[in-house]
Amino acid sequence: MQLLASNKVFGGLHQRYSHQAESTQCEMTFAVYLPPQATAEQPVPLLYWLSGLTCSDENFMQKAGAFKVAAELGMAIVAPDTSPRGEGVADDPEGAYDLGLGAGFYINATQLPWAKHYQMYRYISEELPALLEQHFPVTQQRAIAGHSMGGHGALSIAFKNPERFSSVSAFSPICQPTTCPWGQKAFTAYLGSVQQAWQEHDSSLLIKRLTPEQHLPLLIDQGSDDSFLAEQLKSETLVDAAKQLNYAINFRMQQGYDHSYFFIASFIEDHLRFHYKYF
């Protein structure tokens, strides 16, 4: 691991690291916030934050305003990158923002030219936690959250691994990628046209496989003025599925808010306190 940057913030440390990842076969960058309480003798719980399309490890750390409360509670936060990167990593030939670099969709690609590096599901759910729990003062108490494509990532990874997390939350998540343009484009490219493979990463379907004992505490915030809501995010699909399952999720439609980090900053405190309660 190589330390790229270190900044003191709210008494703790924001740090950026790069490392050679086995799963994605390239150098990956992540950022971590370590609150002042975190020491080798007293490790702290860790929130995984998965960002949306076009983001890197930097957006959440710079824009969410999460550190004050994380420092108060004593919780670490990690923000991984949203795709593999670097020379030799495939990208959309036209540089589309919703495919290739910055658009890994937190799945393991099976199709060429993506399969070699686009193994973000394995990176986020296995390799990165192992690395962090070995090298940083964090416990195995894990929560997961994300925004938009990263909200899809947080929900789908939590639903596939409910034993690994104590709670899950999302802002403006893509709730049914198998039926929205962003998801269909990415899944077709990365997974081919096999519907069964798609269903392995669709939160509105995955939720139905959970037993009542696997129902993690779940908080979702969605802006009512989010221009992607109707076509891409489709939060009603997840809300309806949860209702049928008697899964008591906390879905909040926030009046007048949009898809931006201004929305995330307004409610991130609620998410941190929510996760902290279940550690």
Next chain:
Amino acid sequence: MQLLASNKVFGGLHQRYSHQAESTQCEMTFAVYLPPQATAEQPVPLLYWLSGLTCSDENFMQKAGAFKVAAELGMAIVAPDTSPRGEGVADDPEGAYDLGLGAGFYINATQLPWAKHYQMYRYISEELPALLEQHFPVTQQRAIAGHSMGGHGALSIAFKNPERFSSVSAFSPICQPTTCPWGQKAFTAYLGSVQQAWQEHDSSLLIKRLTPEQHLPLLIDQGSDDSFLAEQLKSETLVDAAKQLNYAINFRMQQGYDHSYFFIASFIEDHLRFHYKYF
């Protein structure tokens, strides 16, 4: 005025506007935060935030994490751009980050090719306040703050116009531009080599002209690990001058903090509460 963007945040509104400015003879962009309390019937006090080198109206608004407390207190914040911009606006031929675009230094240029558009002192101290107080729900209660080059701007504008502000604060300000490389380069270009013109914009000199009645409440935060401290910022010059004048400034050396917005975010709440106290 043209509305470029509007985002709901912490119950208030973040908005970006552009307008044709008389002082700088070009289209200027600024961002404003209006807290939920602000209405035409109940205008609120306004904090001017002046940003540092390379910044636009966006950096503070996206990275400082100031809105929660501004919304709680009921204060508006405006973040102007740091220079004129657009076609025909002179820039450093080599694209230096510390001269030309993004580096207006909050002074009125007298030298070619800068004089036509680089009139940031007049824009910030006269034209923008008049515009804001006419078109937005803000009172004439004004405070001013800034970072680095913008810290220089806040201090020097407040010292030259103590009757216009109720308080002033800065993060990592350039305290003596007449003796540091950033200031000498910019002042030589914009003002020529006339030392008298330089002294009109050097806070460590301007402070000596103030009568005790003109000593505004003044808070400065400086990071001890700021790599620009010794060569460019020279905070001891201002601290020493204040001491000689019995000007009771609150200067805080914050151990381990650097020059970044992570530092600003860590202490912006203190600055907002400080200014609010004196409105």
